Amino acid sequence: MEAIHVFMVRVVCGAAALTVxxxxxxxxxELGWPEKExxxxxxxxxxxxxxxxxxxxxxxxxxxxxxxxxxxxxxWKVLLDGVIDGRLDGAHMLAGQPxxxxxxxxxxxxxxxxxSMDLNGNGxxxxxxxxDAMKPHVPKQADGRxxxxxxxxxxxxxxxxxRAEGKPFNMGMVFPVSxxxxxxxxxxxxxxxxxxxxxxxxxxxxxxxEAEALLSVTPPPQMPATLEAGTIxxxxxxxxxxxxxxxxxxxxxxxxxxxxxxxxxxxxFGITAEFAEKYPNTxxxxxxxxxxxAMWLDANANANRPEAVQILSQSQYVGAxxxxxxxxxxGTFEYExxxxxxxxxxxxxxxxxxTYPYYSDAxxxxxxMRRWGQIDADQPDSWYREVxxxxxxxxxxxxxxKSLVAEGLADAADFPDFSTEDGYRAPQSEFIDGIExxxxxxxxxxxxxPIGLKTGDRL
Amino acid sequence: xxxxxxxxxxxxxxxxxxxxxxxLGIGVKNVVVPLLGIVLFLxxxxxxxxxxxxxxxxxxxxxxxxxxxxxLVSEHRAEREKAEAFYQRQEERNAERLALDPTYEAxxxxxxGKETFFDQIRTSLVTVMCGFALAAxxxxxxxxxxxxxxxxxxxxxxxxxxxxxxxxxxxxxxxTMVVSALYVSADPVVPKSFxxxxxxxxxxxxxxxLINTAVGVASISQDLVNVSRVLSLPPLTHVRRIVLPAAxxxxxxxxxxxxxIAWMVLIAAEMLAQNxxxxxxxWDEFQNGSSDSLGRILTAxxxxxxxxxxxxxxxLTIQRFxxxxxxxxxx
Numbered sequence: 001m002e003a004i005h006v007f008m009v010r011v012v013c014g015a016a017a018l019t020v021x022x023x024x025x026x027x028x029x030e031l032g033w034p035e036k037e038x039x040x041x042x043x044x045x046x047x048x049x050x051x052x053x054x055x056x057x058x059x060x061x062x063x064x065x066x067x068x069x070x071x072x073x074x075x076w077k078v079l080l081d082g083v084i085d086g087r088l089d090g091a092h093m094l095a096g097q098p099x100x101x102x103x104x105x106x107x108x109x110x111x112x113x114x115x116s117m118d119l120n121g122n123g124x125x126x127x128x129x130x131x132d133a134m135k136p137h138v139p140k141q142a143d144g145r146x147x148x149x150x151x152x153x154x155x156x157x158x159x160x161x162x163r164a165e166g167k168p169f170n171m172g173m174v175f176p177v178s179x180x181x182x183x184x185x186x187x188x189x190x191x192x193x194x195x196x197x198x199x200x201x202x203x204x205x206x207x208x209x210e211a212e213a214l215l216s217v218t219p220p221p222q223m224p225a226t227l228e229a230g231t232i233x234x235x236x237x238x239x240x241x242x243x244x245x246x247x248x249x250x251x252x253x254x255x256x257x258x259x260x261x262x263x264x265x266x267x268x269f270g271i272t273a274e275f276a277e278k279y280p281n282t283x284x285x286x287x288x289x290x291x292x293x294a295m296w297l298d299a300n301a302n303a304n305r306p307e308a309v310q311i312l313s314q315s316q317y318v319g320a321x322x323x324x325x326x327x328x329x330x331g332t333f334e335y336e337x338x339x340x341x342x343x344x345x346x347x348x349x350x351x352x353x354x355t356y357p358y359y360s361d362a363x364x365x366x367x368x369m370r371r372w373g374q375i376d377a378d379q380p381d382s383w384y385r386e387v388x389x390x391x392x393x394x395x396x397x398x399x400x401x402k403s404l405v406a407e408g409l410a411d412a413a414d415f416p417d418f419s420t421e422d423g424y425r426a427p428q429s430e431f432i433d434g435i436e437x438x439x440x441x442x443x444x445x446x447x448x449x450p451i452g453l454k455t456g457d458r459l
Numbered sequence: 460x461x462x463x464x465x466x467x468x469x470x471x472x473x474x475x476x477x478x479x480x481x482x483l484g485i486g487v488k489n490v491v492v493p494l495l496g497i498v499l500f501l502x503x504x505x506x507x508x509x510x511x512x513x514x515x516x517x518x519x520x521x522x523x524x525x526x527x528x529x530x531l532v533s534e535h536r537a538e539r540e541k542a543e544a545f546y547q548r549q550e551e552r553n554a555e556r557l558a559l560d561p562t563y564e565a566x567x568x569x570x571x572g573k574e575t576f577f578d579q580i581r582t583s584l585v586t587v588m589c590g591f592a593l594a595a596x597x598x599x600x601x602x603x604x605x606x607x608x609x610x611x612x613x614x615x616x617x618x619x620x621x622x623x624x625x626x627x628x629x630x631x632x633x634x635t636m637v638v639s640a641l642y643v644s645a646d647p648v649v650p651k652s653f654x655x656x657x658x659x660x661x662x663x664x665x666x667x668x669l670i671n672t673a674v675g676v677a678s679i680s681q682d683l684v685n686v687s688r689v690l691s692l693p694p695l696t697h698v699r700r701i702v703l704p705a706a707x708x709x710x711x712x713x714x715x716x717x718x719x720i721a722w723m724v725l726i727a728a729e730m731l732a733q734n735x736x737x738x739x740x741x742w743d744e745f746q747n748g749s750s751d752s753l754g755r756i757l758t759a760x761x762x763x764x765x766x767x768x769x770x771x772x773x774x775l776t777i778q779r780f781x782x783x784x785x786x787x788x789x790x
Contacts, residue, residue: 033560037568038568045747056571062548062552067568070571221746222746224748225514228514244748315743318747319747320748321749324749
């Protein structure tokens with residue numbers, strides 16, 4: 001808390017600027033010059049790294065006096081280690097990564113996030129053979145196409161058959177604390193398939209205890225190749241790797257995460273707490289650049305998306321073919337080959353307050369970590385709140401957003417009302433299984449799942 | 460030879476004077492035959508390519524590779540233009556900032572955009588040269604020392620024999636960890652990734668040079684050693700006048716082996732560690748998985764092969780130049 005204090009005094013040239021920010025124009029200089037101008041940011045080749053690429057290409061970083069080098073990383077582990085050891089100043093991260101690192105699951109390091117990068121954007125794909133076996137169990141809609149959303153209960157008989165034949169049913173996800181892991185688990189469990197528990201206190205971090213479907217880590221760009229090789233039968237990953245499977249004709253996306261949890265929070269921008277403390281102005285300035293990039297991505301009902309697709313298809317960013325990236329970035333999603341449906345909110349970068357780091361989003365990830373045993377013991381509701389407040393930093397976001405509004409670069413209506421916002425979204429119930437989530441009552445939420453650890457359970 | 464002779468006779472070339480005929484024969488042998496080989500190879504390649512369908516589209520043939528090379532060149536040009544614009548913007552921004560904040564120490568930062576294919580080639584070449592030079596600086600003096608002393612040779616030989624076959628993939632993690640631990644600096648002169656690649660290259664190409672130098676030195680003709688004894692040359696002069704000239708062919712054979720290994724190791728290390736260079740280019744393209752990727756990877760592979768070939772030829776030329784016995788340079 002002291003850090004924020006010091007920081008506010010230094011950054012905003014007196015508390016006055018904060019309070020009157022909405023009325024008085026604040027010149028850039030009043031924010032304070034960036035302490036560190038040359039930065040290196042890491043990312044994984046996924047379309048939701050777009051805010052970073054756009055902030056670079058559109059000169060938003062340079063407008064803040066930041067000279068940023070953007071480097072693709074081999075996998076999430078390398079990326080996280082890069083941020084921790086300082087090789088990277090910041091990175092496109094899985095929402096679970098700063099949380100897990102801060103509570104010490106996997107790696108111990110205090111990572112914070114001042115900026116949420118997007119909503120939705122993932123899908124679950126199964127191989128053609130599994131889809132053929134699943135299809136008879138999927139209800140049809142009037143025009144004969146499969147009715148969406150497809151429940152994992154259609155997959156259950158297929159898994160049972162594989163298990164009966166003695167074949168383990170392997171599926172891929174990108175990282176133990178990835179959104180994809182939790183989404184795949186959520187979908188499987190909602191359809192009655194047990195995805196397995198973690199037991200870190202016993203040294204078991206494979207996440208396959210009692211599992212019917214065995215989940216393991218595969219880096220996103222290698223998902224289609226691993227599926228094609230038959231090592232896994234399905235996977236949950238971000239774009240463009242689901243659409244890639246459709247293009248290559250090796251698999252069929254069965255559900256998007258939008259249908260598992262409408263407008264679920266996805267990636268975040270992670271930096272170390274030390275970085276934010278040491279370079280407060282730089283932190284605010286990079287947040288400003290990212291907010292502007294996110295605004296650009298969603299401006300005029302996605303009017304800039306085709307240009308964004310062209311930028312992302314360059315080899316130093318995502319590098320996949322523009323038509324593959326465009327498939328999901330421009331509001332449609334192709335399931336079975338030819339079954340293209342409208343999913344206008346498949347990638348949300350700014351609207352619905354997508355970039356505001358809500359505490360309740362952090363708490364949801366923590367509840368899933370507890371549900372699957374990554375957090376091995378019960379914690380009081382207050383603990384969930386404290387961890388969320390330690391990692392998610394809407395205070396930094398608010399400073400950046402208010403300064404943009406003051407300069408006329410953004411509209412105050414595009415942001416939550418900072419004077420009343422407590423960081424907890426109203427209870428949400430648009431999940432595939434309809435279970436209501438209230439971020440202020442994590443333990444009650446954990447107890448409401450039929451499959452998963454509950455209060456008092458310890459493996 | 461018989462074949463060419465019959466060819467000449469059948470086409471009426473027999474009428475030409477003998478020296479012209481011989482020149483023609485050499486021309487056929489040195490130009491036409493290799494060209495024929497290349498044409499046959501290209502033909503076989505494009506035939507095969509047409510029959511391989513991958514999930515990224517058809518396997519690239521020679522035409523695709525040529526086209527991808529062209530697009531890599533134009534990408535390089537476009538990136539250079541972006542870099543110029545970047546420097547210009549930077550100067551403007553620096554000026555703006557200086558106007559507001561006179562204490563600011565303006566500086567021009569290097570371009571932050573992507574490294575093009577040709578930048579990667581340069582990075583790889585610099586890395587391989589540095590790694591190789593470091594290995595040579597260590598291996599040659601040490602090789603001479605163990606070549607001169609049989610006791611020393613017997614002592615270190617087992618260790619060398621065990622270290623020699625270690626793959627770069629095993630060295631790399633150790634090098635990475637050690638470099639991270641020892642090379643701590645707020646403002647590093649060279650990036651860690653460069654050191655990692657370079658040291659891995661050094662560790663892998665040290666051994667052939669070491670062994671060849673030692674063997675070359677140890678197998679100097681006894682007559683030469685005797686001459687040195689008769690003249691009672693001091694040790695350093697003995698090395699300079701007798702040992703080095705006699706061992707140069709063997710040393711260079713080791714160096715040629717090493718540079719080949721160095722180049723292969725470097726590409727593998729760059730791929731594995733994502734260190735800048737051609738290896739990273741290949742890996743990035745593999746990860747991109749676009750319809751151009753295979754063509755670009757193949758282009759890179761051919762460039763890698765071509766550079767390897769040039770390195771080898773370069774070493775051979777130097778060897779021929781410094782060797783007193785022109786015929787000893789193997790082909």
